[in-house]
Amino acid sequence: MTTYLEATGYPVAQSSSEARALFIRRTYTHLAGGAILYDTSNIIHKFSTDQHVAAALQLFASIALLFWYVLRIMIALSRD
16 A cells, blocks of 8 residues: 555655654754744844844854755655
């Protein structure tokens, strides 16, 4: 019996260790998204207008971290 994800062509982990690793990567992705929201709020409320470079670097680092986690998920899914 095929699952909905398999029927739609979405890659599904084959073993429990692969599923666990994928779950951890997705959790990190959600946490990185939350970090972007936190950093954005922090920039709005705590940075002054003359600290634009530091604010941009802080937000860039958060976005780069999210990109790294998404890239790791894509690499893991393409190995199947």
